[in-house]
Every structure is written in C-alpha cells, then in structure tokens.
Amino acid sequence: MIFALQSLPYLWQGLLITLEVSALVVVFSLIAGTILGVAIVYGPRWLYWPIRIYSDVLRGIPLLVLIFFMYYGLPLFKINLTNLASVVLALSAFKTAHIIEVVRGAIQSIPVGQTEAGKTIGLRFGQRLLYVIAPQAVRRFLPPWINAVVDTVKGSALISLVGIVDLMLAIQQVIGRTYIPMPLYVLGALMYFVINYSLSLASRRLEARFAYIRE
Amino acid sequence: MAENSKTSPVVRIRDLRKSFGTNLVLDGIDLDVQKGEVVVVIGPSGSGKTTLLRCINLLETYDEGSIQVDGLEVGFRDGTGGGRQRRSDRELARIRADIGMVFQLFNLFPHLTARENVVLGLRKVRRLPLAEARRIAEHWLVRVGLGDKLDSLPSQLSGGQQQRVGIARAVAMDPKVLLLDEITSALDPELVGEVLTVVQELARDGMTMIVVTHEMAFARDVGSRIVFMDGGRIQIHGTPREVLSQTRHDRLKAFLARIELKLH
Ligand SMILES: Nc1ncnc2c1ncn2[C@@H]1O[C@H](COP(=O)(O)OP(=O)(O)OP(=O)(O)O)[C@@H](O)[C@H]1O
Ligand SMILES: [Mg+2]
Numbered sequence: 431m432i433f434a435l436q437s438l439p440y441l442w443q444g445l446l447i448t449l450e451v452s453a454l455v456v457v458f459s460l461i462a463g464t465i466l467g468v469a470i471v472y473g474p475r476w477l478y479w480p481i482r483i484y485s486d487v488l489r490g491i492p493l494l495v496l497i498f499f500m501y502y503g504l505p506l507f508k509i510n511l512t513n514l515a516s517v518v519l520a521l522s523a524f525k526t527a528h529i530i531e532v533v534r535g536a537i538q539s540i541p542v543g544q545t546e547a548g549k550t551i552g553l554r555f556g557q558r559l560l561y562v563i564a565p566q567a568v569r570r571f572l573p574p575w576i577n578a579v580v581d582t583v584k585g586s587a588l589i590s591l592v593g594i595v596d597l598m599l600a601i602q603q604v605i606g607r608t609y610i611p612m613p614l615y616v617l618g619a620l621m622y623f624v625i626n627y628s629l630s631l632a633s634r635r636l637e638a639r640f641a642y643i644r645e
Numbered sequence: 646m647a648e649n650s651k652t653s654p655v656v657r658i659r660d661l662r663k664s665f666g667t668n669l670v671l672d673g674i675d676l677d678v679q680k681g682e683v684v685v686v687i688g689p690s691g692s693g694k695t696t697l698l699r700c701i702n703l704l705e706t707y708d709e710g711s712i713q714v715d716g717l718e719v720g721f722r723d724g725t726g727g728g729r730q731r732r733s734d735r736e737l738a739r740i741r742a743d744i745g746m747v748f749q750l751f752n753l754f755p756h757l758t759a760r761e762n763v764v765l766g767l768r769k770v771r772r773l774p775l776a777e778a779r780r781i782a783e784h785w786l787v788r789v790g791l792g793d794k795l796d797s798l799p800s801q802l803s804g805g806q807q808q809r810v811g812i813a814r815a816v817a818m819d820p821k822v823l824l825l826d827e828i829t830s831a832l833d834p835e836l837v838g839e840v841l842t843v844v845q846e847l848a849r850d851g852m853t854m855i856v857v858t859h860e861m862a863f864a865r866d867v868g869s870r871i872v873f874m875d876g877g878r879i880q881i882h883g884t885p886r887e888v889l890s891q892t893r894h895d896r897l898k899a900f901l902a903r904i905e906l907k908l909h
Contacts, residue, residue, distance in 0.1 A: 546704055547752035551766035551818060552742025555734045561765060565756045 437604040444600025445621060451518055451596065452583045458522040459582075460575075463529020468559070470530060471537045481530065488527035494588050496520045501592045517589040521582065528578050536571035537563060569640040576633035580626045587622075597621060653716060655680050655822050655853045656701065661710035663696060670696050671707070672877035678822065681851040685864040685885075688874035689900050694857045697874070698824045701855070702744040703737055714744060715821050742770045745815030745823040749831050751807045753799040759786055759810045760795040763817045771818065785813040789843045805836030812843055816852065823847070825856045859904055865889060873897050 470481045488496070500520035504511060511519065540563055548558035590599035601618040605611045654677040663671040670693045678684050686694050699705040701712055703719050712719050719740050721729035732740070754762050763782035767773045773781070786795055789809040799807050808828055815823055825844065829837040841863050848854060848867050858864060864871055864885060871888040873881040875896050881888050891897055 541752075543748060543750060543752040544754065547748065547754065549704065549738070549741055550702060550744075550746040551814065552738045552770040553766070554738045557769050561769060562754055566754075 437608065440604060441597065441600050441617070441621075444595055444597040447514075447595060448583070448586055448597040449625070451514070451521065451586050451589060451594075452579075454518050455521040455525055455582050455586070456579050458518070459525035459529050459578075462522070462526040464533050466526065467530045467533025467537070470534055472555070472559075485527045485530045488524055489531075491524075493521070493524050493585055494591065496524050497588055497592060513592065513594055517592065517594060521586060521589070524585075525578060525582055528581075529575070532571055532574045532578065533567075535574075536567040536569075539570045540566050569637070572633060572637050572640065576629060576636075580629055583625055583629070584622065652680065654678055655682075655715060656855065657711075657713040657716075658701075659711045661697070661700065661707055661712060663693075663700060663705065663707045670877050671700070673710070674877075674879060676872065676879065676882075678853060678855060680853055682869040683848045683852075683854045683856060683867055684870050684872060685868035686855060686857045686872045686874060687859070687861075687864060687900070688880075689896075689903070692874040693877045694874055695826055698746070698826050698855060698857060701822075701824060702741050702746055703732075704746075706731070714740065719744075738770070742766070742818060743821045745818060745820035747808070747811045747815050747823070747825045747828045749827045751799070751804070751811045751831075753807055753810055753814070755799050758796045758798055759791060759802070759813075762799070762810055763814045766814065766818050781817050782813070785817045786810070788846075789813050790839070803836060804832045805839045808832065808836075808840045809843055812840070812847075816847065822853045822855065825854060825858070827857050827859065829858070829860065861889075861901070861904060873900070875900070 466481050466484075469477050470485075473481075497517055497520040500511075500516040500523075501513070504516060544562055544566065545558060548562040553561065586596060587598040590596055590602070593599070595603070597618060601614050605614050608614070656676070656678040658674055658676040661671050661674040662669070674693075674697060676684070686697065688694055696705055700707045701714065701719065707720055717740060719737075720732070722732055722736065723729065754765065757765065760779065760782050763785060764775075764778045767778035767781055768775065771778075783792070783795060786792060789812055791806060791809055791813070794802060794806060794810075797806075799810065802810065811828070828844075829840050832840065837860070841860065844854070844856070845863075845867050856863075856868070866885075868885050870883060871881075871885050872879050873888060873894075873896075881891055881894060881897055888897070889901075
C-alpha cells in the first residue's frame with residue numbers, strides 16, 4: 431500500500447501526458463477538421479474527392495494500426511519525429527477524419543434558404559459562414575464533437591503500446607512493481623472517468639447555451 | 646409615365662434565357678422596370694416566375710441575354726478580349742447589396758433577434774456604426790408595425806410578423822429594387838393583409854418593386870403594370886386594366902379561373 435502511495439506522483443506524470451496528448455489532438459483535429467469540412471462542402475470539385483477519400487479511408491483503419499504506422503513506418507521514409515509527436519500525429523490524423531464528417535453534417539443541416547438570405551443582403555462568402563452558418567451549425571456540431579473529444583481521451587490509452595508513459599502505461603508499470611492490480615486499475619478507471627465526465631458536463635452546459643434556436 | 650420611360654430603367658432585362666438541364670425555363674424575357682414602378686408578375690405554377698426573380702439577384706445564373714440593374718450587368722463582367730466572365734463572390738455581394746429580396750418562407754436568421762436580423766447587413770455590408778445601424782433597423786421595424794418586437798427571436802413571432810421582419814431586413818439596405826416572391830403564400834389567410842399593407846405603403850413611397858403574387862386584388866390596386874408569364878415567356882404585358890381586360894386570352898383566362906377557384 432505504501433508503494434502504491436509512493437507511486438502517485440508517477441501516475442500523476444502519466445495523467446499529464448494523457449491530458450497533453452489529448453489536448454493537442456483535440457486542437458489539431460478541430461482546426462484541420464473544420465478547414466477540411468468547410469472545404470468539402472464549399473470547395474471546388476478537385477478538392478472534394480481527396481478529402482472524401484482521406485476521411486473515408488482513415489475512419490476505416492483501426493487507430494492502433496495508424497499509431498504503429500506513424501511510429502514505426504515514418505522513420506522508413508526518413509521522417510523522424512519524436513515518439514510523442516508521432517502519436518499525436520496519428521491520433522490527430524484519425525480524429526480529423528471524424529471531425530470532417532461532423533463539420534460537414536452540421537453545415538449541411540442548415541437550410542439553403544439561410545445561405546440565400548445571406549447572399550441577398552450582400553454578405554460575402556466568409557461573412558455568410560461567420561455570421562449566418564456557423565452560429566447555427568455549432569449547435570449540431572457540439573454533441574458529436576464532444577463525443578469525439580471523449581473518444582480521443584479514451585483512445586489515447588493506445589499510445590501506451592508504443593511505450594509512451596501515459597496514464598495507462600503508468601498504471602501498468604506501478605502494478606508491475608507493487609502487485610496490487612485491482613485498486614490501481616480502479617483508480618485509473620476513476621481518473622479517466624473523472625476527465626470524461628467533466629467533459630460531458632461541460633458539453634451539456636455548452637449545448638444549453640446554444641439551444642436558442644427552436645425549430 | 647411619359648417622363649419615366651425616357652430615363653434609364655432600374656432593371657433592364659433583354660432576351661433572358663435559362664435552362665435547368667434540358668428544361669427551358671426562361672425563353673427570351675424582355676422587361677424594363679422604371680424607378681418607382683411596381684411590376685406584378687403572375688402566371689401558372691412552373692411558368693418561371695421564381696426563376697426570373699432569382700436570376701435578377703444571381704441566386705440562379707442565366708445562360709443567355711442580359712440583366713442590368715442600375716446600368717450594371719449582374720451576371721457577368723466583360724472579360725479580357727470581349728468575352729463574358731462570371732463575377733466573383735465579392736462583386737456579386739456588392740451588386741446584391743443593392744437588390745432586396747423577400748422570400749416566401751421568410752428565411753430569417755433564427756439565431757438573431759428581429760433587430761439583429763436587420764442590423765446584420767447594415768453593419769457588415771454597409772459598414773455603418775452600430776448605433777446608426779440600430780437606429781435604421783428600429784426605424785424600419787417600427788414602420789412595419791413591430792416596434793414592440795425588436796428583441797424577439799423569429800421563433801417567437803407569427804408568420805406575418807416574421808415576414809414583416811423579412812421586409813424590414815430588405816428595405817433597410819435601401820435597395821434600388823425590391824424582389825418579392827409570393828411573400829404571403831405561406832401565411833394563414835388572416836395574416837396576409839398585414840403584410841400586403843406594408844408592401845402597399847412601400848409602393849406609395851416610391852419603392853421600385855417586382856412582385857410575384859397570386860393576390861389579384863393587390864395586383865390590380867398596387868401594380869403599375871402586370872406581366873403574365875406562361876411557358877417561360879411573357880405572354881401579356883400592360884397596365885392592370887389592360888391585362889385583366891384581356892378575357893379572350895385563353896391561357897390568361899384559364900389561369901385567372903384557377904386562381905378564383907382556389908380563393909373561393
Ligand atoms: N433548381 C432547379 N432545378 C431544376 N429545375 C428547376 C429548379 N428550379 C425550378 N426548376 C424548374 O423550372 C421551372 C420553373 O420554375 P419556377 O419555380 O421558376 O416556376 P414558378 O412560376 O415560380 O412556379 P410556382 O408558381 O409554382 O412558384 C419548373 O419547371 C421547375 O420545375
Ligand atoms: Mg415560384
């Protein structure tokens with residue numbers, strides 16, 4: 431039991447890595463997914479298919495395969511990233527594919543009459559997007575996006591398989607030294623739960639904030 | 646009228662042609678609208694009325710012919726070497742800012758209050774300071790009888806009220822011409838009057854309008870001219886008295902009979 435308590439700072443380090451990786455992935459995939467999602471709806475035809483294929487292919491590959499590919503595969507192409515960078519890249523690429531779909535769905539849920547009304551008063555494309563489409567689309571965007579964020583935190587546990595000491599691997603290593611698996615797994619599960627439950631709570635707040643549109 | 650016809654028209658349409666695939670929808674439309682005129686467009690379903698209006702502010706592109714608003718070709722600019730080039734989004738936005746449109750289904754921005762719906766274009770397109778934009782928005786909302794609904798969301802308004810916000814949103818931009826496409830046909834009958842009254846007042850104040858409607862009383866009383874469309878062409882064109890007295894024109898007769906049926 432003493433060992434377990436002594437190992438708490440170690441678990442804390444793992445938790446920080448999990449949070450750091452998750453946060454980076456959430457930010458990168460939000461930016462890339464939004465840009466590509468807007469492009470797939472409004473962009474020219476020659477952009478549509480590459481994005482479509484990217485999104486479909488990546489969503490069809492198990493995340494673990496993607497992580498191994500970035501981790502072991504990229505060096506073969508003389509692309510040398512740090513361990514952490516390679517897993518962040520893998521997770522971000524994977525999440526981006528999902529976010530593209532979420533953004534596309536949210537935009538296309540807005541009736542075309544909204545775009546036309548925006549055009550009619552003389553708004554340019556960017557203005558229509560910013561002042562007409564986005565404020566309405568965000569409501570459709572939020573629930574699946576929060577799901578994707580929760581998924582990212584859980585999915586990040588896979589990076590332990592390439593030896594990055596995140597919360598998952600930290601737990602396992604402590605178990606390896608202390609031989610008290612159950613309490614530690616419960617503690618670990620609790621930590622993941624606390625993170626994700628706070629996310630869910632935050633998301634419900636957000637959704638309520640954007641619930642001003644009655645249909 | 647005699648003087649009007651000498652000045653250049655606000656809207657000038659020449660030999661306008663437009664197809665959807667193989668379906669020829671506008672088959673050579675010629676139409677001039679002078680400043681202050683209210684041109685009422687009538688015609689059976691599918692005759693191309695909506696398409697005509699949507700071409701004027703380039704919600705639809707057109708294939709051939711010309712549409713000029715205030716002397717400016719809306720669909721194209723002269724390309725290098727004389728050819729026609731489609732206009733950029735930025736150019737289109739500038740042209741559209743001067744062409745108001747009110748929709749059958751209102752198309753208000755549901756996330757914005759009545760006032761914010763009107764303010765948006767004044768701020769972002771006309772680039773007015775907030776205080777002035779709000780003042781103009783309030784002025785128009787009061788004019789359409791919604792002075793007590795400034796802060797209501799569209800979902801809190803009746804259909805007739807929403808449509809009046811739609812009108813305020815369009816006229817606040819001070820357009821050169823206002824396009825109205827069956828703006829009362831989605832309304833409960835008892836709400837039609839309040840919207841048409843607003844349009845009638847605008848007409849009296851000299852707003853140039855092209856109005857697609859099935860309200861024949863409105864066409865007769867408010868229209869400077871009536872245009873009867875069928876099969877993508879203008880079949881009859883004249884003052885309300887001239888057009889509505891052409892009772893021997895078979896297709897007009899059939900159309901008017903069908904409208905009567907729907908009304909009674
Ligand atoms: N976006 C579109 N794609 C293909 N065909 C279209 C489109 N919009 C209109 N049409 C066709 O063009 C023709 C004219 O339609 P339009 O809506 O202009 O008629 P309308 O006179 O406004 O009829 P209504 O009185 O029913 O509103 C119809 O045959 C219609 O099916
Ligand atoms: Mg129509």
